[in-house]
Amino acid sequence: MQPKVAVLFGFGINCDHETKAVFELVGATADRIHVNRFIDGDAALETYDILAVPGGFSFGDHLGSGRLMGNRMRYAMRDALQAFVEAGKPIIGICNGFQVLVKTGLLPGPEGSASPDFIQRGSLGLNDSGRYEDRWVTLEFDPESPCIWTKGMTRMECPVRHGEGKYIMPSSDDLDRLASSNQLTVRYVDPDTPVGEGRTDAQLPYPLSPNGSMRNIAGICDSTGLVFGLMPHPEAIYAQWLHPHHTRDGAQPHGAGAMDGWEGEGLQLFRNAVEHVRSNR
Amino acid sequence: MPMTRVEVTPRQGEGMRDVRGDVVRRQLAADHNVNVPEVRSVYGFLVNGETPSETIAERMNDLFADPIIEQGAVNTILLTTEMFSGTPDAVITVGFKPGVTDNPGKAAKDGFTTLFPEDTDATVATYQTYAFYGLSAEIDVHWLAGTLHNNLIQRALIADKAACEQQVWPALDYPTPPEQVFIAPQPMDLECDDASLEEISVNGLLALNVEEMQAIQAHYRDDTIRASREAVGIVPNAPTDVELECLAQTWSEHCKHKIFASKIHHIDHETGEDTVIDSLFKTHIMTPTHDMQNDVDWLLSVFHDNSGVIAWDDTWSICMKAETHNSPSALDPYGGAMTGIVGVNRDIMGTGLGARPIANTDVFCFGPPNWEGDLPDNLFHPSRVLRGVHAGVRVGGNESGIPTVNGAIVFDDRYIGKPLVYCGTVGIMPRTLQDGRPSHIKTPLAGDIVYMVGGRVGYDGIHGATFSSLELTEESPSSAVQIGDPITQKKMLDMILEARDEGLITCITDNGAGGLSSSIGEMAEYTNGCEIDLAQVPLKQAGLSPWEILVSESQERMTVAVKPEDQATFEALADLHEVEATAVATFTSTGMFHVRYDETTVAYLPIEFLHDGVPQLQLESEWTPPTQPLFQPPSTADHSTLLTEMLQRPNIASKETWVRQYDHEVIAQTAIKPFVGVKRDGPGDAGVIAPIHGDPHGIVISCGIAPRYSDIDAGAMAAAAIDEAVRNAVCVGLDVDKMAGLDNFCWPDPIESVKTPDGRFKLAQLVRANRELERVCRAYRLPCVSGKDSMKNDYGSGPDKISIPPTLLFSLFGDHPDVRFSATSDFKRAGDRIYLVGTSHQELGASEIAYMLSERGEAEGIGGEVPQLLDPASNLNTYRQLSTAIHKGFVKTAHDCSEGGIAVALAEMCIGGRIGAEVDIDGTGTGDVWGRLWGESLGRIIVAVPEANESDFLALMKGHPTTILGTVTDASDLIITDGEDHLLKSDVERMAEAWKGTLDMTGGVA
Known part of the structure; x- marks a missing residue:
């Protein structure tokens, strides 16, 4: 049976269509489910294998991005989310979804425990530039990370599209702790560095780091590696024709299928989660 | 109700910044060369509710303050606390005026309800405080406050240096809107001479000329009309204020395009031509398109709906519309532009049985951003207009989840008088719904129930359509300015698309200019009648009079008709999405636009008179080459x-700073982006999207604009705009055999009058532009499927009058067979x-x-x-x-x-x-x-x-x-x-x- 993905939408989430599409492209079935359907009991989270919280502007980002949506989930879906995580089911939050997961406390989550306590430990603040920007960045993944979403991935280019993506924790001890458990899964890197050697704790200048994130953090996972969130948009490079350079170095010639030779680097991330669900059945 | 004040400020510390303060600091440096060492910010919330302040204080970090990066306090001005050390040189607090849309306040109220569900009537207002440290003594704090707010919609309190030293801090109170007084419908006596008729029009901001007032006067002298009115109990021999306002909206230049429909006597002194043109629109725009419709099978719906629709492939059709929002953007660049973009999004939602907006375009014309000359009264500096318009469009587009894939910014001194803000949207819809109905055709029947969906009606937005048909003066009304609420609209969009796919919608249109009078009035043409009960319409504040409810242009509203048997399903869907949907009218086949307030009939107008009763303008045009x-x-x-x-x-x-702040990639479809090349900073010629995930079949979106060519010949200007749009699209790989265009004319007033002595020349420019439009579009096999005009783009009068250069924006959307070959x-x-x-x-x-x-x-x-x-x-x-x-x-x-x-x-x-x-x-x-x-x-x-x-x-x-x-x-x-x-x-x-x-x-x- 195909893994089933719940893609949340409503209240200003706006990447729900493409998030559903990328899961389907890697062999899952995906439903766009309005948040209120879970809250009203009209749909049951437990019937799904994967939960995706897509990007967008839930509640207009007012009072801090992701906060109001985070509260709705924290208060009205707490038990269902707790059970979902404890059952070892993967969750991803992208952009606004990442902000939601951080503000519900699901990321980074309690140290060394698979049971969420819904305590907020980090935050995402306004970009140092003060501007919302859509620009492409280069990312590198921690090969030692327990994150099931990023297995085998090294470097990827994809867009960021946010005004509040600066990852912040109260002290460097907090960041050290996450680093030691390889939860700093993905960072902004300088594309001129050799592949695999880009990750650094030293602050990269704007726009290599688009937001001034501490230690150039682009995304983190919880201690189990099942819950993962990131500011950049991997779904936005599901096909190479979405890469800004495809007229410069796109694949030629074309195969029979539209995606043959044109699969984008971002798709692997979603395939990893779907494969994880399949292999753990 | 007791009020609780909550103030929040960013924490200070390693790696932490006060970004809002930084932005103010940088803009002062960039725009005014004023350097302030430090600016700090406070976000304030005023909670008006039953929940005790102590209870709110306990939950402050759950809602108002982020526990990691912010700190705050309840019922305390933060400047008095240890969070702020040192004495600032100036403190400025800015909040909205009563009744102005406060989106952060609305969101806070929603979040407040999550925490305190029992406090149902609580409301929240917001403000922002900026403290300036190291401000030069030469800087006038009132000037400084002026850079931070627009006094049409916002209020500011100031603590100058002396006040700061005495620690007297500004504290805004809750913005309670003034009571609205309900005025029952009044008969408007039109049995008077022409001068008095004109006076009634001018004083009432009706923007109707004498001939139009006479046509209305004549209507109420008709005995049959009087008898039919008597029968429903409405004043028989005079219009009610509701009717007069309704006619003024429906007959406005904005809604009826009277200049494009006029009979023009045209003289060309170059060629000796002396001729009469009966409607520029019918002659030069509609007829060519209808001719082309005979040759191709993909022109599905042209001109009559909210946007033009073409068949893209066997499964999907696409549509596009562009609008202008010039006058509101001149008064409040941010709010005016935001309502421009979210408004045109609604045109797409209101096309056929509802289309999904998938791409935006934005084209702006401004005065030079580095302008150093004088500025006429009541006009903003071009850099401020640019920042405000850009921010409005950015927020409106980004928060709606619609990528901005194409646009332009054009500069000329004359746009200081009136900026042009063109907003366009492309939509997509399945060619047929599951119930077999083609989605581009509306199917209302008498008996269908008409809902108002989305936002509520308020005092904001009264007289927008008539106002935009008048020139900008010092007395321009502030109620014409609104701020959009993209999240309310996004929720409505999500809901409407589900309703469409479930087959619930029989007819849909947006509420824009003219409000319910236009939206229901236009839809009522399908069934030849409607009956509206204004008492059912949900209001932002009590006390609105019937005419105000009918014509208010309050934002984020769609008008949707459903069959009576589908009402329960439709309402349940609205509940799920937390969208307000209220039945306010019924379609009939009586031939009448019948409006009640409860049981009292307040308007009773024949549909035919409402839509076709406006007399045709007769205008003079004379061409001598400049x-x-x-x-x-x-x-x-x-x-x-x-x-x-x-x-x-x-x-x-390069416009990269500005364009990069638009999300141009949401929906994961943008194959050619606004910026291209090695460093992604070269110019993109046109936008290309592949909206069906996994399929490289694409759509090209481009534009052309060349206003300065009008200084020599407005005809050449039009031809250049069209060719540029086509060239841009060809550069990325357009299929030239499937392209469609949109004509958006922005003109100075072309009607000769005391205020416009050169009206004949300006009208001749319009004639030449239309003739070139027809010639070029026929040659390019490029049908215009939708368009709009804005004809009063002037500021002031006499020697100080500023008229914009005649400007045609030509937008194009067309087919791209495979985006991999671009x-x-x-x-x-x-x-x-x-x-x-x-x-x-x-x-x-x-x-x-x-x-x-x-x-x-x-x-x-x-x-x-x-x-x-x-x-x-x-x-x-x-x-x-x-x-x-x-x-x-x-x-x-x-x-x-x-x-x-x-x-x-x-x-x-x-x-x-x-x-x-x-x-x-x-x-x-x-x-x-x-x-x-x-x-x-x-x-x-x-x-x-x-x-x-x-x-x-x-x-x-x-x-x-x-x-x-x-x-x-x-x-x-x-x-x-x-x-x-x-x-x-x-x-x-x-x-x-x-x-x-x-x-x-x-x-x-x-």
Whole structure:
């Protein structure tokens, strides 16, 4: 049976269509489910294998991005989310979804425990530039990370599209702790560095780091590696024709299928989660 | 109700910043050269509710303050706490005026309800406080406050240096809206002479002329009408205020396009022509499109709906609409522009049975951002207009989840008087719904129930349509200004698309200009009648009078009709999405627009009179070509320096700072983005999207605009705009055999009057523009499927009057067979061969180089030959061949030649590729060096072809003007020669720096 993905939408989430599409492209079935359907009991989270919280502007980002949506989930879906995580089911939050997961406390989550306590430990603040920007960045993944979403991935280019993506924790001890458990899964890197050697704790200048994130953090996972969130948009490079350079170095010639030779680097991330669900059945 | 004040400020500490304060600091430096060492910010919330302050304080970090990066306090001005050490030199607090949309406040109220569900009537208002440290004593704090707020919609409190030293801090109170007084409908006596009729129109802001007032007067003198009115118990022999307002809205220039529908007596002193044109719209726009509709099967719906619809493939149809929001944007750039973009999104939602908006376009015309001259009263500095308009469109588009894929920003001094804010949206819908109905056809029946969906009706937005049909004056009403609420609209969009797919919608349209009177009034034409009960309409505040409810243009509302048996399902869907949906009317077949307030009939107008009763305008038009001092370039020039200076011109300079703040990639479909090339900072010619995930079938979206050509001939201006839109689209790989256009005319008032003595000339400009539009569109087989006009773009009167240059924005959307075979403007590889497709002529009139040199006093004027489109039919064939070369993969590099001619186009191609080129412009056309290097002749595209594809390319282009220009090189310079003559040499990084500097305006990131 195909893994089933719940893609949340409503209240200003706006990447729900493409998030559903990328899961389907890697062999899952995906439903766009309005948040209120879970809250009203009209749909049951437990019937799904994967939960995706897509990007967008839930509640207009007012009072801090992701906060109001985070509260709705924290208060009205707490038990269902707790059970979902404890059952070892993967969750991803992208952009606004990442902000939601951080503000519900699901990321980074309690140290060394698979049971969420819904305590907020980090935050995402306004970009140092003060501007919302859509620009492409280069990312590198921690090969030692327990994150099931990023297995085998090294470097990827994809867009960021946010005004509040600066990852912040109260002290460097907090960041050290996450680093030691390889939860700093993905960072902004300088594309001129050799592949695999880009990750650094030293602050990269704007726009290599688009937001001034501490230690150039682009995304983190919880201690189990099942819950993962990131500011950049991997779904936005599901096909190479979405890469800004495809007229410069796109694949030629074309195969029979539209995606043959044109699969984008971002798709692997979603395939990893779907494969994880399949292999753990 | 008790009020609780919550104040929040960013924490200080390593790695923490007060970004809101930083932004204010940087903008003061960038716009005014005022340097303030430190600005700190406070976000304030005023909670009006039953929940005790202590309870709110306990939960402060759950809602108002982020526990990691913020700190706050309840019922405490933070400036009095240890969070703020040191004495600021000025403190300014800004909040909204009562009744103005406060989106953060609305969101806070929603979040408050999550925490305190029992406090149902609580409301929240917000404000922001800025504390300035190290402010120079020379800075006037009132001026400073003026840069931070717009007093039409916001209020500010100030603590100056003395107040700061005495620790007297400003504290805004809750903005309680004034009580609205309900006024029962009044009869409006029209039994008076013409002068009094005119007075009634002027005093009531009705914007109706004497003939129109007479037509209304005559209606109420008709005995049959009087008898029918008597029967329903409404005043028989005079209109009610509700009716008069309703007619004024429906008959406004904004809604009825009276100038485009007028009968024009046109005299051309150049040719001796003396003729009568019965409706520019029918003659030059509608008829050509209907003729083309006979030849193709993909024109599904043109002109009559909220946007034009074409079949894209067997499964999907696509539609597009563009609107202007000029007057509101002049008064409040932020709110005016935001309502512009979310408003045109609703036109897409209201097309057919509902389409999904998938791409936005934004084109702005402003005064120069570096303007140093005088500003007339009540006008904002162009840089402020730019910032405000941009922010409004950014927030409106981004929060709605619709990518902004194409646009332009144009500068001219005259747009100081009235900025132009064009917003466009492309939509998509399944060709047929699951119940078998074609989605582009509305299917209402008498008996269907009409819902108002989304936002509520308020005092904001009364008289928008009539106001925009008047010129801007000091007395322009502030109630015409609104702020959009994208999240309310997004929720409504989600809900409406589900309702459409479930087959619940029989008819839908948006509430824009004219409010319910227009939306229900227009839909009632389908069934020939409706009955509205205004008492059912949910209000933002009690006390609105019936006429206000009927014509208010409050935002975020759609009008949707459903069958009676579907009401429960429809309402349940609205509940799920937390969208308000209220049944307010029923369709009938009585022939009447029947409006009640409870049981009392307050308006009773025949549908036919409402929609067709407006008398046709009779206008005079007279053409004498304007005389412009001739542009004669200097005999010698340093073209390298000129190139740098041209790249810095606001009209040519990179708009990246601004465009990058739009989300141009949401929906994961944008295959050609606004910026291209190695460093993703070269100009994109047109947007390309592939909206069906996994399928590379694409849509091209482009635009053309050339307002300054109107200084010589508005006809040439129109032709240039259309050709530019087509060229831009061809450059990325448009299929020229499936393209459709939108004409958006923005004109100064072209009706001769005391205020407009040159009205005949301005109308003649409109005639010429329309004639060229028809000629070029017929030749290009390019049907106009939708359009709009805005005809009163003037400021002031007498010698100080500012009229915009007549401006046509031509937007284009068309088919792209496979986005994997596209081209972009950036040079790709050394060795690629550069060609000019098209021919240069000696056409420097109204060119950017002419403007630059004449502004600097190095040339006498801008006059001369303006670019002409002599043989569009042959251009089309050339474009088709070039598109084929792109689709076959021979060409990956193509760039449109427009402002600044070949020199600027080549510079931009080098910047995009961060690579050099050697070019010889000998043999590219008939002009002299200036004409061939800087001239803006139409029909030209520069392409680069890998050597391996050169012969295939040339074979395809055989018989079409295609001239070798040179080669892309590994060097870092662009070198241009004219045969033996060296013209210019310019380093690519230096060109990039010049091109990107002018409009950066960020003040850096420090």
